Amino acid sequence: MYELVTTLNERGVPYDVSTITTQVGDGKSYDYLGTCRLVVFGTGNGIIRDADIETFADTVDPDFRLSSYFDHKDIIDNFDLPVEAHRRNARDAPYIQRIEEMGEMSGRKTTTRELKSGLPEYHALLNARMNPDSRYRELFDCYGVFRIQKRDLLQFHVAIPAFFEYSLWDGCSTADAPEITVHKLGERAESTRQSYGTEQSGDLKNQLDxxxxxxxxxxxxxxxxxxxxLRNGHKILAIDQLDVDHEFEGTDPTQQTVFDDESRPDIVSKYNGQIYCHEIEVENDTKPSQLLTNLARGxxxxxxxxIVTASQKSARKKFENLNDxxxxxxxxxxxxxxxxNGVIPYNLDGLVTLAPDVTLVLPExxxxxRWRRTPADIHELLVDGTVVASGPxxxxVDTYEYDLPRVRKHGSSxxxxSSNGDVIRExxxxxxxxxxxxxxxKPFPLTHWHYLSNTTVHFQSGNDFIEYDFTPSWATQYRNSHARRYEAAVKAFLEQVTVESPGDSVSMTLLRSRFLEWYRAQTDLKEPSETWFGRAVNACSESFEVDASDTHNKRLEDRQLVFTEGVYSPDLAFIDGDDVDEE
Known part of the structure; x- marks a missing residue:
């Protein structure tokens, strides 16, 4: 990259280069992930970025054809990347992706509306998003990220900027040139604890500080x-944060704990005799294991x-997956x-620990x-589809047997x-x-099919907080039709909590009881009676069949529960292993 940028500077060729690094956690063998993107532009070419697309789609014409954005139709721009590999990837996906619906062979031939809504791989590539996805190698024949040791970080950032006679943004007709913010190397970037390589990620002092x-x-x-x-009458019992912009009289809640384990709620309060656990969520949409742990604790x-979020969109993401x-x-x-064969849980931050001096690692x-939770309440660790460990x-999971490589201390080295004990390296x-x-x-040990009951989400709006009102599609679409709403809700519920299993069956009484909890947690609309619940299931006859031969014990045929609720693993931070009943 250094040689390329230097050559472009010497020849006065305009380009756009982005370099990003991010520090990784203690569980990795490298300190940072880095990525570079370089786009070179010919004379008179402008740059299309998110700002152009957003501005044009929102304020001018969302159906404007990008091909007419240029004077010369044969111009090469950053939307003329090959898309056939992406189309194959889209066809293999479990749901229809936007690029598959477009029917166009180049992003520049579509509209700003369509471009704004899709093309996820292009979006990450062209905007220098940090993404280790292996699809970059398949689609672009390049690496998405580099793994970097701390000692190599400075060399990764070396590039000599230069000024040009003509602005790169002269050809851009829908957005102004971006403002540039510079942080000197070594200064703390706002909203991060980035140290720019001055600390080892595994240093004990760093962890304590x-x-x-x-x-x-x-x-x-x-x-x-x-x-x-406090304005609304709560007593603050504990805050899992030392720096709070408030002067407390008497006991300082930042020095108190209600829960002694490592995964504590951000705030614990008491109101009218009831204890409340509060989770403050800022930019934590892709790795919700700590949030789920505290939901399971509740x-x-x-x-x-x-749950408290900084924006309405973040609050919405607690209920909806905007990417899938x-x-x-x-x-x-x-x-x-x-x-x-089961569901794939999120992973916890904790590592599988077989013995104090043994570190389990995945194959190269x-x-x-990738863990799987089966309907029989078995955890299975998968590597390329093969089960390499399993247990109740x-x-x-520390007690399971693993067919995996491992690192162990051997004398002073x-x-x-390998999994069979052969030494690969010392x-x-x-x-x-x-x-x-x-x-x-470790996997997050799922305890419930959902965490809607007894949970509320608030988002910040100006100087106030507003409770987010989530309404599922079946409640919105069939608000004025009891029968169709019950049918849609029952179908969605059964598809989530049961799976096909020939010869098995599930009690309709149990399903109705759990369905009503799920239903009431999402809507205030009239709920179905016991008779209506059975009718709703029967209305989904193409998907479900009920055995009503015993009127006192009706059962849903050829289905089983996706997993058993209420099974608590000692891998949950708030569970004492001595209190767990193993079957």
């Missing part, structure tokens, strides 16, 4: 929500949970994915642990062993022995 610290936006939102609670302890049409947000649908080229959900440090392998993280 950052304990209970959050980003500035998170700290500010905690302080504002604390003030809101369900276990029967405490209401209040087949999934909902973590409250109604707390699983990451599903396959034919596998970047993330009620037991810690560390060895990486190194003086654990980090060197691990190399580019990925450590194995």
């Amino acid at each position: 950052n304990d209970r610290q959050e980003s500035e936006p998170h700290q500010e939102l905690v302080s504002e929500w604390v003030s809101y609670l 369900a276990y302890s029967e405490y209401p949970v209040v 049409a087949d999934r909902m947000g973590p409250l109604p649908d707390p699983v990451k994915d599903a396959d034919a 080229g596998v970047d993330e642990a 959900v009620a037991a810690s 560390y060895v990486l062993e 190194q003086p440090t654990e980090r060197a022995a691990i190399g580019d392998r990925t450590k194995v993280r």
Whole structure:
């Protein structure tokens, strides 16, 4: 990249280069992820970026054809990337992607409306998003990210900027040139704890100094929500943050704890004798394991949970998955994915620990642990579709047997062993022995089919907070039709909590009881009676069949529950292993 940029500077060729680095957690064998994007422009060409598309679609003409944006129709621009590989990827996806619906072979031949709504891989590539997705290698024959050691960070950022006689933005007709904000290397960037390589990610001192610290936006939102609670009569029992913009009289809640485990609620308050747990969510939409842990804690302890977000869109994401049409947000649908044999949970931050001096790692080229929860309440760890470990959900995954490589201490050095014990390499440090392998993280042990009951979501609006009112599509679409609303709701519920299983059956009494909790948590509209529930199931006869031979024990045929609710694993931070009943 340095040689390319230097050559472009010497020749006076306009270009756009983006460089991003982000620090990774302690579980990786490298310190940073980095990505670079370089787009070179010919004389007289302008740059199309998000600002152009947003401005034009919102204020001018959302149906404007991008091809007419240029004087010369044969001009080469950053939307003329090949799309056939993307179209194949879209056809293989479990749901229709926007690029598949377009029917166009180039992004510039579509409209601003369509471009604004789709093309996810292009969007990440052209905007230098940090994305380790292996599809970059398949689609563009390039790497999405580089794995960087701290010592190499400075070299990664070396590039010599230069000024040109003509502005790169002269050809841009719908947006002004962007404003540039510069942070000197070593200064703290706003809203981050980035150290720019001055600290090792695994240093004990670094861990202690950052304990209970959050980003500035998170700290500010905690302080504002604390003030809101106090104005509304709450007593603050504990705050999991040292820096709060409020002077407390008497006991300082920032020095108090209600829960002693490592995954504590951000705020614990008391109002009219009831304890409330509060979760402050700022930019945490893709890894909800800590939120789910505290939702599970609320369900276990029967405490209401209040989620607070900085915006209405963030609040919406707790209920809706804006990136996957087949999934909902973590409250109604707390699983990451599903396959034919079970559901795929999110991963916790904690690592699988077999012994103090043993670190379990995934095979080379596998970047993330993929766990599955089966209807029999078994956790299975998958590698390329093969089960390499399994065990009961009620037991810690630390107790399972693993057919995986591992790093263990060997005298004064560390060895990486294959799953059958053969030594792959021996190194003086654990980090060197691990190399580019990925450590194995634990799965979030699902405790409930949903976390809608006893949970509310608020978002900040100016100086106030507003409760987010989520209404499912079946309640909106059939608001004035009881029968059709019941049918749509029952179908959605049964598809979420049961799976096809020939020869098995589920009690209709149990399903109706759990359905009513799910229904009441989402709408105030009239709920179905016991008779209506059965009618609604029968109305979905193309999907479900009821055995009514025993009128006192009707059963849903050829289905089983997706998993059993109320199974608590000691891998949950708030569960004591001695209290878990293993079956």
